[in-house]
Amino acid sequence: MRFFFAATLLTLAGAFASKVVDLDDKNFDQIVGQDKPALVEFYAPWCGHCKNLAPTYEQLADAFPTDKVIIAKTDADGVGRSLGSRFGVTGFPTLKWFPAGSLEPQDYQGGRDLDSLAQFVTKNSGARSSIKPPPPPAAVQLDASNFDDIALDEEKNVLVAFTAPWCGHCKNMKPAYESVANAFKGESNCVVAQMNADDAQNKPVATKYDVRSFPTIKFFPKGSDKTPIPYNSGRTEEQFIEFLNEHCGTHRGVGGLLSDTAGRVLTLDFFAQQFFSAVPTERPELLKKAQAYIGTLGTQTDAKVNTSADYYVKAMERILSKGEAWLVKEQARIAGLLASPSLAPTKLDELKIKANILSAFAAKKAEDATEAAKDKAGQVAEGVEAFAAMMEEKAGKVLGEL
Incomplete structure (x- = not known):
């Protein structure tokens, strides 16, 4: 034993x-x-x-x-x-x-x-470890060799988190920052990046941009002036996204889905609402006006705006040829596709933008219907008040006679 x-x-x-x-x-x-x-x-x-x-x-x-x-x-x-x-x-x-x-x-x-x-x-x-490698980071990884090519690219807005592997605050921020990086992967002009500023080869870059503590976060706006803007907002996913939407002109929400304003063009919203509210005989002329406006946008306009503009016109043409029922069916079809969990991010963005644009067409009618309902309710209320006043007056006369 x-x-x-x-x-x-x-x-x-x-x-x-x-x-x-x-x-x-x-x-x-x-x-x-x-x-x-x-x-x-x-x-x-x-x-x-x-x-x-x-x-x-x-x-x-x-x-x-x-x-x-x-x-x-x-x-x-x-x-x-x-x-x-x-x-x-x-x-x-x-x-x-x-x-x-x-x-x-x-x-x-x-x-x-x-x-x-x-x-x-x-x-x-050259020895291999038994450690399972972590998934590749969503944030673009910067070092001394690629920093200028990415952060100073005049065609891109770049948010850079200067971090250190031992930094507790950096570790706490990482999940939210990675989620934001995933959310903005579809935005070619808005890059979410990270640099290990405590690495010996990267320290000269950190010194150049006055990184004195970790994490330090700076935004490098696109354009010829790449002077970084200090990021002083909170470190939640929502706060990062709000900052990037404001500075990049994007329309992302938490989780990466586009917001309801993505793809919308204010002037074309007006044309869409006028078009859908008009009688059928007036619609061809409104379509021509929308096409003429799109012609003024030119090739200097952002490619995404041109793509959205083309879809406004396409929707008008479909309504002209197939009637208003097409709009209802198309909205239902797209809503069904958006509910699919297997959509690729690019397809998801495309469908969300189409759904947003289609919602602009019916907005005027819905607004008019709401106003009409309010007017009707107001008329009914006024009638009730008048009737109540009349009855009160009659009751007073009867009491006076008694």
């Missing part, structure tokens, strides 16, 4: 044994700088940041095969104090990468989250 219990303890100890190699001044040169590369953490037992990193570092060691790469640590304030001095360690934790066959390390400058550490080890060793 005792043998079984002891064997069980040994099995459990093996199962939970750390794969992080402990180093000191006696075994360091026998392990590091040999045939395998090594990532070494120089830590101190009292260091809070070291304690926070510890579970992540254990996961990192578990994720890589020990015959390909070494994940190690040394107490640089204790048994490894001489190692700390030897390799110029001045703070804790300090992470250094030692290539195979070399005792000349490079400092690790990346984030201290598991994904960042694992990506670094894989990039420098």
Whole structure:
């Protein structure tokens, strides 16, 4: 029985044994700088940041095969104090990468989250980890090599979040920011981007744009003047979307669906309402006026406006040829399609814009009907008041005679 219990303890100890190699001044040169590369953490037992990193570092060691790469640590304030001095360690934790066959390390400058550490080890060793890769970010990823090409593109509005992997506020903001990036993927002139401004290669960019804390968010408007505008609104999805709609001229809602104003052109709304309210014999002339107006828009107008304008005319032509019943049927057809969960985002946008434009046609009639109902209700109310006054007058006369 005792043998079984002891064997069980040994099995459990093996199962939970750390794969992080402990180093000191006696075994360091026998392990590091040999045939395998090594990532070494120089830590101190009292260091809070070291304690926070510890579970992540254990996961990192578990994720890589020990015959390909070494994940190690040394107490640089204790048994490894001489190692700390030897390799110029001045703070804790300090992470250094030692290539195979070399005792000349490079400092690790990346984030201290598991994904960042694992990506670094894989990039420098070629070893694959067992960590499931995260989904690609929705926000456009910027670095020193592509920042100017994207953020300073005169044809695009670009919102840039300057973040750091260790920043708690950045992590809290990430879900909302990713949702906004997804919502605006269909907007070619409104880009939602993110940069790891704590990465060594990106720090010059962050310094240039006066990034002093994380997250710092700046909006780079399209046009020749790309002077960034500080983003000082809230960090909810709704607040980001409201800001972008105002500055990009877009019409997105939470979740990415276009708002009810998307695709609408105020002047063409007027033509549509006049057209639908007119008697059939007047409609051909109103169609010509709408076509003439569209002709004045020219090629300089936004392509989306031209597409919307063409659909106003198409709807007028359909109503002329098929009658008002076409509008009702088309609205019902589009509403059914919009309810489908499998629509591609571009198709969803196209249908929503059509639905919005069609709603402009009936708006005048609905407004007129509402006004007529109000007038009728007012007339009835006036009649009731007059009748009540008459009855009150008669009652007064009767009482006077008594």
